[in-house]
Amino acid sequence: MATATLNGTIYAEMVRGGAAMLGLNRSVVNDLNVFPIPDGDTGDNMFMTIESGVNNLGEKADDDLGQTAKAIAAGMLSGARGNSGAILSQIFAGISKGFEGMSDADIAAVCAAFECGVSQAYKAVKEPVEGTILTVFREAVDYAKTNADESTSLEAFLDNFIKELYASLKRTPDLLAVLKEAGVVDSGGAGFVYIAEGMKKALSGDAPELVSEHSDASSAHKVDITTFTEDSELKFGYCTEFLLRLQNKKTDVANFDLKVISDYLESAGDSVVAFMDGSVVKAHVHTFKPGDVLNYCQQFGEFLTLKIENMTLQHNETTIKNSFEIKNDFEMKVKPHKRYGLVCCAAGEGLKSMFLDIGTDYVVDGGQSMNPSVGDFLKAFEEINADTIFVFPNNGNIIMTANQAADLYEKADVVVIPTKNIGSGYAAISMFDPTGEPDEVKALLEESADASLTGMVSKAVRDTDKDGVSVVKDNYIGFVGSTIYSAAADKNGAAEGLAEKIATDEYGILMIIRGADTSREEADALARSFEKKYRDHEVISADGGQPVFDYIFIQM
Amino acid sequence: MLVLFTDTDTDVTPEVAKKYNYQLISMPYSIDSKTTYPYQDFDVFNGKLFYDGLRNGNLPNTSAIPVERYVEYFEPHFAAGNDIFYVHFSRAMTATFDNMDAAVEQLKAKYPERKFYEVDTKAITTLSYAIVVEVGKLFKEGKTAEEVLEWAKTEVDKYTMYFFADDLKFFKHSGRVSGIAGTMGNLLGIRPIIYMSQEGKMVSIGKEKGRAKAIARLLAYMDELGDDVKNHPIYIGHTDAEGLVEELAQALKAKLGDDVKYEVVIVNPTAGSHCGPNGIGLCFHSTRR
Numbered sequence: 001m002a003t004a005t006l007n008g009t010i011y012a013e014m015v016r017g018g019a020a021m022l023g024l025n026r027s028v029v030n031d032l033n034v035f036p037i038p039d040g041d042t043g044d045n046m047f048m049t050i051e052s053g054v055n056n057l058g059e060k061a062d063d064d065l066g067q068t069a070k071a072i073a074a075g076m077l078s079g080a081r082g083n084s085g086a087i088l089s090q091i092f093a094g095i096s097k098g099f100e101g102m103s104d105a106d107i108a109a110v111c112a113a114f115e116c117g118v119s120q121a122y123k124a125v126k127e128p129v130e131g132t133i134l135t136v137f138r139e140a141v142d143y144a145k146t147n148a149d150e151s152t153s154l155e156a157f158l159d160n161f162i163k164e165l166y167a168s169l170k171r172t173p174d175l176l177a178v179l180k181e182a183g184v185v186d187s188g189g190a191g192f193v194y195i196a197e198g199m200k201k202a203l204s205g206d207a208p209e210l211v212s213e214h215s216d217a218s219s220a221h222k223v224d225i226t227t228f229t230e231d232s233e234l235k236f237g238y239c240t241e242f243l244l245r246l247q248n249k250k251t252d253v254a255n256f257d258l259k260v261i262s263d264y265l266e267s268a269g270d271s272v273v274a275f276m277d278g279s280v281v282k283a284h285v286h287t288f289k290p291g292d293v294l295n296y297c298q299q300f301g302e303f304l305t306l307k308i309e310n311m312t313l314q315h316n317e318t319t320i321k322n323s324f325e326i327k328n329d330f331e332m333k334v335k336p337h338k339r340y341g342l343v344c345c346a347a348g349e350g351l352k353s354m355f356l357d358i359g360t361d362y363v364v365d366g367g368q369s370m371n372p373s374v375g376d377f378l379k380a381f382e383e384i385n386a387d388t389i390f391v392f393p394n395n396g397n398i399i400m401t402a403n404q405a406a407d408l409y410e411k412a413d414v415v416v417i418p419t420k421n422i423g424s425g426y427a428a429i430s431m432f433d434p435t436g437e438p439d440e441v442k443a444l445l446e447e448s449a450d451a452s453l454t455g456m457v458s459k460a461v462r463d464t465d466k467d468g469v470s471v472v473k474d475n476y477i478g479f480v481g482s483t484i485y486s487a488a489a490d491k492n493g494a495a496e497g498l499a500e501k502i503a504t505d506e507y508g509i510l511m512i513i514r515g516a517d518t519s520r521e522e523a524d525a526l527a528r529s530f531e532k533k534y535r536d537h538e539v540i541s542a543d544g545g546q547p548v549f550d551y552i553f554i555q556m
Numbered sequence: 557m558l559v560l561f562t563d564t565d566t567d568v569t570p571e572v573a574k575k576y577n578y579q580l581i582s583m584p585y586s587i588d589s590k591t592t593y594p595y596q597d598f599d600v601f602n603g604k605l606f607y608d609g610l611r612n613g614n615l616p617n618t619s620a621i622p623v624e625r626y627v628e629y630f631e632p633h634f635a636a637g638n639d640i641f642y643v644h645f646s647r648a649m650t651a652t653f654d655n656m657d658a659a660v661e662q663l664k665a666k667y668p669e670r671k672f673y674e675v676d677t678k679a680i681t682t683l684s685y686a687i688v689v690e691v692g693k694l695f696k697e698g699k700t701a702e703e704v705l706e707w708a709k710t711e712v713d714k715y716t717m718y719f720f721a722d723d724l725k726f727f728k729h730s731g732r733v734s735g736i737a738g739t740m741g742n743l744l745g746i747r748p749i750i751y752m753s754q755e756g757k758m759v760s761i762g763k764e765k766g767r768a769k770a771i772a773r774l775l776a777y778m779d780e781l782g783d784d785v786k787n788h789p790i791y792i793g794h795t796d797a798e799g800l801v802e803e804l805a806q807a808l809k810a811k812l813g814d815d816v817k818y819e820v821v822i823v824n825p826t827a828g829s830h831c832g833p834n835g836i837g838l839c840f841h842s843t844r845r
Contacts (some may be wrong), residue, residue: 051659230588233615233729267654292620292651358743430746431763465691508766509745538766540745 002153003203008068009152015072015127017207017358019050021198022191024208029194032187042187045082050195051091051348052079054210064103069096069113077277081241081307084188086273086284087121087133088195093277094120094488107152111145124275126262132178133188139168140196153188158200165193176468181337183385203455228313236311237269242302244281244297248480251300253279261297268293280304286311315404340434340441341386341412344425345372345394345402348516350545358429361386366424367546371398377405388413388438392425413438416444421480422513422546423454430556452556455480455502456549457495460487476550491518491550492526499553503534507555510537513544514551526551557638558701560692561629564594565645566677566684567793567824569601576692581629583645583652584828585616594825595844602820607796607833609688615729616829620652626659630672634663639671640754641686641701646679646756649732656679673701675708678756681827682793682839689789690715713754716845718777719837720747720770721795733758749773750831754845758830771804774838775811781842788841789817795835796830804836 003010022029022043027042056075058538062068073089073096080089097120098113099105106111118138122128143164148157172186173179180184201207245251261281262274269287276282281301287293290308295305342360346352347367355363362380366372381389389412393402399418406414415438419425431448434441457478464471467484471477478486478498486497495512503510510530514523520543527541537555544552562568563581570807582593587609594601610616633640647653660672675691677684690711694704704723724743727733733750746763747770753759764770778785790808794801801820808816823835 049639264654267651289620289651292622292655295622427765430743430765505768508764508769511744536768538745538768542744 002155004153005104005106006065006110006154008062008065010203011099012054012062012068012072013202013207015050015116016054016201016210017197017200018195019047019054020208020210021201021210022047022050022194025194026191029187029191032184032190042082042084045085046088046188046191046195049076049080049082049085050092051210052076053089053092055079060458065105066096066099066102069099072096074277077280077282078243080282081338082112082239083271083273083284084133084191085243086275086282087125087188088192089282090121090124090273090275091117091137094118107148107150107154107157110154110157111141111148112140117141124273126266126272126274129176131172131174131179132186133192135175136165136168136172136186136189137192139409140164148173155200155203158196158203162193162196162200162419165189165196169193178423183337193496200502225313228310232312234288234310234312237286238290239284239309239311240269240287240290240293240307242282242285242294242297242306244283244301245304246279246281246301256300261300264296265293268296338384338386339383339388340432340438341384341389342392342429342432343377343380343384344392344419344429345398346422346546348544348546350543353515354513354542354544355426355429359432360428360429366398367395367548371401373410374401374405377402378409381405381409381414384412386412388415388441390442392419392428392449394419394422396420415442417442417449419449421454421456422544422552423511423556424452426511426554427556448556451555453480453502453507454555455485455498455553457491457498457547457551457553459491492522492529495526495551495553496529499530499534502553503530503537503555505536508536508538509540509554509556510534511540511542511554511556512551513542513546513554515544515546515549518550523551558654558695559633559638559640560695561640561642561644562688563644565680565827566643566688566825567681567827568685568688570595570599572685572689576696578643578692579629581621581626581644583618583641583824583826584621585618585829587614587616591619592647592825601825603796603820603825603828604823607828610726610828612835615725616825618730618826618829620650620655622676623655623658623662626656627663630659630663634670637670639673639701641673641675641704643675643677643691644683645684646665646678646752647676648678648756649680649758671701673705675705675712676753676756677719678712679715679752680758680830681717681823682791682821682837683715683752685821686715686717686789686791686839687712687794713845714783714842715839716751716777716781716842717750717791717793717837717839718749718774719793719831719835720749720764720774721831721833721835722747723832723834724748726761728828730830733760751777752845755833762810767800767803771800771807771836773802774836775807776810778838778842780842781844783841783843785840785842786812786816790816791821791839792818793821793837793839795823795831795833797834797836800834800836804838808838 026043026047030041053072053076056071073093076089076092080086094117095113098116107191118141128134140161144157144161147160169185169189198207246256258276265272265285269285271286273284277284281503343362344355344360345364345366346355361384364372364376364380391402393399402416406416428445460471460475460477463473468482469487471487475489476491477484477486478494485501486494488494527539530539560578562578563583582596584591637792652685677687706722748760749762750758750760765772
């Protein structure tokens with residue numbers, strides 16, 4: 001029972017089916033949309049938009065395709081919410097234009113109308129971004145049209161259309177880096193896949209019932225305002241949407257140029273969608289200053305509806321869920337993707353957090369007295385979803401293990417920067433600059449590791465005479481690598497002696513990292529002394545909490 | 557008559573404004589949603605107090621001033637039959653000048669005979685200050701608006717500023733420095749080096765280890781780009797960093813001789829909100845930015 005022509009009744013059933021299918025799956029779509037561009041909930045927004053189109057049909061069935069499409073489009077325009085909802089409404093507005101004056105349509109006319117939908121949607125977006133619902137819809141229309149002739153049924157047309165929707169949706173992360181980083185497909189595109197599935201089901205009478213959830217759909221979804229505190233930073237601005245009726249006493253309504261508003265929105269924020277239907281302007285923008293936007297736009301008219309939502313708040317309260325499993329063929333990684341990852345070895349909570357503070361992704365527990373295993377490194381690599389991972393062993397005894405792990409790991413390019421001590425690893429990561437190609441990044445890391453000098457102070461475990469220094473058991477020694485430079489009964493004495501030998505003004509920073517057995521008072525006294533003695537250095541104190549080494553000095 | 561305007565984001569104080577006959581537009585900042593308009597809500601800027609506040613956890617925001625406020629600044633002068641010449645901080649760093657444009661458009665409709673001139677210093681704080689002062693001097697010499705605009709076409713790009721601060725938190729909060737995003741975390745002792753680009757944006761161009769090397773790098777840029785530096789004004793701008801000012805001044809003298817003249821400028825709080833305390837910049841005449 002193939003359908004050859006589309007009329008108003010069938011079209012209405014299709015859109016109703018699309019709305020119902022999206023309604024059932026809106027939470028799946030919402031979950032795709034949480035990071036890194038929080039924008040309310042795409043699934044809810046798209047659903048409310050299409051539902052508003054269906055509701056505008058009322059109870060009356062109209063066989064006339066043009067009239068039906070027009071009613072749906074008008075309902076969607078006034079109900080459009082969010083970026084994706086706004087674009088969706090424009091797709092259906094374009095389709096409605098394509099069906100204008102037609103009581104029914106054959107496949108060629110359906111193709112043409114869908115193409116109208118593509119061009120109208122692209123026109124509505126100030127700067128169309130590929131890898132979004134725009135791309136997914138456009139590619140599917142192209143594909144379905146190319147594979148259709150006059151004998152193609154509506155069912156076959158939709159089969160091709162849906163097949164390419166899926167294929168295109170899967171490609172969206174390749175087109176849009178933010179999707180790839182977040183490990184998701186485009187949410188608006190995914191929402192449209194559900195709509196198309198529902199349309200297809202409606203043709204065979206299998207569409208689910210449209211369940212209206214007006215109680216929670218019309219009111220803004222509940223937000224937990226405690227997630228935005230006195231100290232929260234407004235990272236994402238406000239999702240701001242409105243319908244504005246242009247006023248004759250404020251502007252020349254008949255000749256109003258939408259650019260006056262869309263250009264302004266573009267300067268005031270991003271994710272801009274703006275379009276005009278008669279004297280009504282529908283606008284959507286993400287801005288840090290919604291007040292400015294409203295003041296500006298009110299110069300030309302008055303608001304019919306308004307919605308402003310704090311996206312940082314929405315983002316904070318939403319947990320990241322990245323599963324999207326219609327047809328089970330979307331397997332997306334959960335960890336955000338990065339170009340470069342950094343792994344190092346360190347022992348002691350303070351040292352570990354020092355490395356994490358400067359941007360290290362993962363710190364493998366280990367050091368002088370406890371060397372990590374190959375497995376520990378592999379586990380760290382697994383935790384990072386990066387193309388290239390740089391590894392800093394920070395100990396001569398760990399370099400070989402790191403190299404073995406690097407050889408074994410296949411999911412990323414692992415590069416070992418053979419740092420022999422904490423200082424060279426810290427210096428290298430401090431100067432990390434991810435803007436270059438892997439070779440350039442590696443060269444800078446190696447250079448920065450070499451352009452540092454690390455000294456240690458530790459307690460001697462036996463008497464010895466080495467490098468011209470007499471050492472008594474339980475005294476403190478200052479050394480670099482295996483060369484002893486100083487010995488003293490107290491740790492600060494050994495530290496002063498070491499610094500006198502190694503501090504040179506070729507370095508700009510002298511960092512003092514105190515170990516677990518060194519008190520804050522001891523370290524502060526040493527820092528004050530160094531600040532007086534080494535004026536060319538910037539003296540920095542840090543709490544490393546490392547075992548074995550009472551002090552680690554890093555000159556860089 | 558021509559009425560000169562500048563704004564507080566250029567580090568110009570009421571005294572300097574008076575010296576060069578500038579009207580001063582106050583660019584606000586807010587801390588804990590309390591908004592302050594410099595030189596309207598206070599008479600003298602207490603840099604120590606303000607930057608100590610930042611050291612102790614204040615994280616200010618800045619905001620554009622509304623259209624109506626620009627109208628209030630400009631309209632009396634247009635109404636009196638005067639033209640306006642505004643030397644302002646960088647358009648590329650703010651949306652406030654969209655509001656200004658809207659105000660000027662409104663006023664032009666009302667006063668079609670009146671003229672509005674502007675020079676974009678393509679900078680903020682001390683580098684803008686340098687240009688505002690030069691423009692002020694030109695007008696004192698009797699130059700016309702057209703002559704000054706002609707001067708600005710080439711000379712604005714010939715003042716340059718390189719600077720650094722020590723807490724990335726403020727740069728990140730402000731979001732106004734390009735190239736800083738990749739620099740993650742809290743880098744102890746490492747200074748991002750930033751300059752004002754020809755487009756009027758703050759651009760990070762690398763890092764330097766420690767205070768002394770960072771200062772040496774500012775001077776290295778002076779060596780590389782400087783153009784007849786000694787016969788043009790030199791400015792040191794800082795965000796409550798007297799020690800650094802002293803070090804940089806000593807280094808300047810060592811390089812250019814003890815007779816080198818320079819002026820020390822405290823960075824205004826609104827611009828200082830973007831870079832935080834303990835920052836210093838060197839502004840000099842150059843072949844290019």
